Amino acid sequence: MPRRPADGYDPIAIVLHWLIALLILGLLVLGFVMTLQSIDPALQFSLFQWHKSFGMLALLLAAVRLVHSLTVVRVKPVKGLSALEHRSADAMHYLLMTLAGVVPVAGWMIASVSPLEIPTFAFDLVVIPHLPMPKSDAAEVWWTTVHAVLAYSMLALVLLHSGAALYHHYVRHDDVLTRMLGSRHRTAKTSIEEPGP
Numbered sequence: 633m634p635r636r637p638a639d640g641y642d643p644i645a646i647v648l649h650w651l652i653a654l655l656i657l658g659l660l661v662l663g664f665v666m667t668l669q670s671i672d673p674a675l676q677f678s679l680f681q682w683h684k685s686f687g688m689l690a691l692l693l694a695a696v697r698l699v700h701s702l703t704v705v706r707v708k709p710v711k712g713l714s715a716l717e718h719r720s721a722d723a724m725h726y727l728l729m730t731l732a733g734v735v736p737v738a739g740w741m742i743a744s745v746s747p748l749e750i751p752t753f754a755f756d757l758v759v760i761p762h763l764p765m766p767k768s769d770a771a772e773v774w775w776t777t778v779h780a781v782l783a784y785s786m787l788a789l790v791l792l793h794s795g796a797a798l799y800h801h802y803v804r805h806d807d808v809l810t811r812m813l814g815s816r817h818r819t820a821k822t823s824i825e826e827p828g829p
């Protein structure tokens with residue numbers, strides 16, 4: 633489906649971007665806290681259920697964001713960025729989108745392969761079915777490691793991505809950050825150029 637070219641992000645893309653960002657940061661903190669040794673078991677059970685519920689929501693929103701960005705608009709690059717900067721920004725966006733899908737699926741795998749077979753009650757409303765995988769302690773340890781390594785790698789990338797956005801805003805004074813804020817007040821270097829062939 634041909635995408636409509638646009639100078640900036642539409643409101644749906646902006647809301648999804650910030651909602652997913654908020655969910656990912658919250659899930660990183662929750663994931664860290666709920667796995668502390670010192671935590672009370674009853675509280676830990678409840679935090680695991682919240683983590684799994686918000687994690688599934690993050691997966692759903694990431695899927696919607698992916699479909700939206702592949703079908704609705706094609707955002708033109710901001711003027712003044714070098715070819716290397718375009719390529720690095722694109723690479724970062726692909727990596728973050730991939731991790732936004734893979735990290736929750738790895739979390740879903742932990743719940744699915746665990747011999748404890750603890751159901752996932754999403755927001756106490758519906759039970760999320762487990763993926764059809766053989767259950768074993770070894771598989772649970774493997775997916776827990778994969779989930780943790782990818783989640784903390786995603787944190788490092790999110791920090792890099794946020795640092796780059798702040799650098800563009802405060803040092804380069806371009807529109808990289810403002811157009812994801814939906815701001816109508818563009819900076820002096822406001823024009824947007826057509827992407828190359």
Ligand code: HEM
Nearest residue numbers: 659660663664667684687688690735736739740742780783
């Ligand atoms: C973007 C989404 C997610 C992020 C950023 C995230 C992040 C994290 C983090 C940082 C931890 C702690 C890792 C550690 O220190 O050992 C964790 C643990 C865990 N997560 Fe997620 N998570 C996400 C989605 C999910 C989903 C969708 C599920 C399941 C449906 C899930 C299930 C779990 C479980 C069961 C653990 C505990 C593993 C253990 O026993 O140590 N996560 N997560």
